[in-house]
Amino acid sequence: MKTLRSYIAGAWLEASAGFRTLVDPSTEEEVARASSEGIDFGAALDWARGEGGPALRRLTFAERGELLKAMAGVLREGRDELLELSRINNGTTRRDGNFDVGGGSGTLAYYAGLASGLGDRQVLVDGDGVQLTRDESFWGQHVLVPRHGVAVFINAFNFPAWGFAEKAACALAAGMPMIVKPATATALVAERAVEMVIEAGILPPGALQLVCGSTGDLLDRLGPQDVLAFTGSADTARYFRTHPHLVGVNVRLNVEADSLNAAVLGPDVGDDAATMELFLKDVAREITQKSGQKCTAVRRILVPDEHLTLVREHLAERLARVVTGNPADESVTMGPLATAGQLEDALAGAAELAAEAAPVFGDGGRVDGVGSPAGKGYFFAPTLLEAADARAVEAVHRREVFAPLATLLPYDGTAAEAAEIVALGGGTLVTSVYSDDEAWLGRYLAGAGSATGRIYLGSESAAGAAPGSGVALPQTLHGGPGRAGGGEELGGLAGLELYMQRLALQGSRKTVDAVSGRA
């Protein structure tokens, strides 16, 4: 069995005790083990702060862009190997694995281009300058400069490659060194991805370190210039938010957490419309892709009363086509959940939801998987529930069942009621809204825009090109208010802001322009 290693202060470390076992979720066979015991986190931080940070800050944005380009290339070249690791540790089909791995290299490549476009500079100029007195002898200009600390990434189990890459793209472009801590249960892909980057000798010493296992006393050593970027559960987020040391020194924290994403069908969409076809195709995919283990997956489906029967039947039909099983079998279109714990949690969540919403397809239970031994593997039946009254249910709006399960919620077809129901989720990452009625969409935005971080507008005019609401594109923000964590990642240049300090420069225009590099 492979022992995962950590990369700390320039050396690959293998622990000798304290292991946690990683398994293939399709077969429950052990595939690796990981432990961070013995890591000197003080040395890791010293290396990042003392060498990695200064080295990255000496580079221009364009030079950092070159690093990102090389990283994207390495992950692209290593794709097949990473997809194989994803299959045996994340239980992903090739397509689902590539959503993670290809998404990661794509995000790095996008930020490579963005950083290159900023050119030969080290200070990011933010907006226009502003005259503060009667003439240019007192002038203001906002700029962004890299934070002089370490960016710690605590990533979720579902995106070991993309989760690393999307955070690394922004932190590196900004000029911050990184310590990556993937979720232990699925660290196989992340470990190899980081190893590929390290082996390629792309980054300056201290820019990238890896922790496989727990974080030890790392958090207690962070300071006011450090950043903690977390993706995971709301419960763990609460732990970080109230961690006495993190609060005491005010470590900058970004959280991307639970999200009861909704898809909303507008009342104008006819049975045979292209927008209806897009809605059905998108929603079925957003329930089952990556076995529903996406923070952007659709959990709630709002359908006008008059369309409910049609939507119910069509979605059930599409879910019936899903072949659940071991992705090693080529007929399989959906793999298992990633861990025994995830299965247990999803089964409990499904039972909680089933108490207030009736199953219309699937039963929210475990199933045997095609190509897997009977009784083995963390397979979850694709499931569609339906609530009679969207406002009378509570768990449906609160409990994120991280599995291929969603709930149909009828509504009266008004934008106001759709907005009200979606907002019951307490803040989401994304809402997809399907309508060709722009006035209706405008009313929806006014009613529930503030309850989400992204609105995906499914319409006839987008039907040919729209990639689905589940993709977190690097050009647009990823994050949402309230329960979703209140964070902001990606979104083009905005993605760098987490890793930089925005400050105002004030002085004569001459001095301000010279110091900001604008002159």
Next chain:
Amino acid sequence: MKTLRSYIAGAWLEASAGFRTLVDPSTEEEVARASSEGIDFGAALDWARGEGGPALRRLTFAERGELLKAMAGVLREGRDELLELSRINNGTTRRDGNFDVGGGSGTLAYYAGLASGLGDRQVLVDGDGVQLTRDESFWGQHVLVPRHGVAVFINAFNFPAWGFAEKAACALAAGMPMIVKPATATALVAERAVEMVIEAGILPPGALQLVCGSTGDLLDRLGPQDVLAFTGSADTARYFRTHPHLVGVNVRLNVEADSLNAAVLGPDVGDDAATMELFLKDVAREITQKSGQKCTAVRRILVPDEHLTLVREHLAERLARVVTGNPADESVTMGPLATAGQLEDALAGAAELAAEAAPVFGDGGRVDGVGSPAGKGYFFAPTLLEAADARAVEAVHRREVFAPLATLLPYDGTAAEAAEIVALGGGTLVTSVYSDDEAWLGRYLAGAGSATGRIYLGSESAAGAAPGSGVALPQTLHGGPGRAGGGEELGGLAGLELYMQRLALQGSRKTVDAVSGRA
């Protein structure tokens, strides 16, 4: 004795018990009493969410601009009355009181203009749209929409008028209703300022409420769409940051807290240079203005070894000219600290600093004030300390003494050492740097830019116009990293972001432009 009232759900309420007494800090005479006992905070939130929010969101930015313009006018017209209240409750000279009151109306007027300039819209378009596929059938655009909650302001004692106005300007422009809770000890000015606005009938019902006294169970009733904007001590900030309910529902929190601001003299500045004159004038004012009770006041003064004697002598000379006393006496140029508690805390802090830095002017103690009875009033002697080794002291970089006290810190004249010493403060609101050497300033920015929220560049080319580093102008950001709270207020349009949700719209360009109002 006047009893302060709260304005809740459309009615002025006077409590009958639970009072705290407000005094004139120059004489210790009682001037008012305040209590929030009996307030139904649930009703306050219902009124704001049910009436104020919808009414404000129905307005365009330009219409909200009109409200702000009227508010600015009301505070401007009421200035003399507010300055008098400031004198008897904040102990301010007319000039210091106007820094608060005039600053407040000026900030409202600035945001009135900004909102008007956004015109007849309700959705704020954020940056350029971006093409996400091969053609415009999939397009992205970031927008900002008002949060559907309540903005709660918990303000500091030192700026009862400006603290209300700067937050109100941004929240109202954004479209959020407000509940204002001034620091009880100096609520006289804030109560009257809010009363003036309410009496003028400017705002729609539910847009503005006032709590004089404690917050009762208000915080426990906030939800994920609400905002808590806090200005005050790092200790209180920690309370809010770890408040179980606030964390649980993820209320958006902005903190502006302690700040060990620094002024740095560059090595190039000659004894007779205009920049030296600016430095000395600015620093002396930034120590004593508002009796040092500004979050932006200079607490640490970095001076190259070779200039230390000159700077010490000149600053001592300027501090010697300060006349401390009751502002009712026209000869007085600096009033008392605002409360007995503030004096006690400042005396304790001064003693802590004096253990590692020697007094070169003043003794960090209480004094009697001109025009006040002996032994009465919270007067603090203007004090200059000096540390032999800027890196050997600890309290100087940690303990914010909220009084007219600052510490001279010699350094070797390099930008690198200045940056290192300033960063020991753990994050500040503002740093003022005096130099005409642009390359040196660039190195300083690279070294310590990330440790502050604003850098004020004092130079010959700015000498005639620069207003001093202590002014938080609405055009530029106010906030700083780490100990300073990590928040962002003001800064032009950026100031609205706290009260809005940024989200990405994705869809065909046609739909996105129509829904965002760009088309």
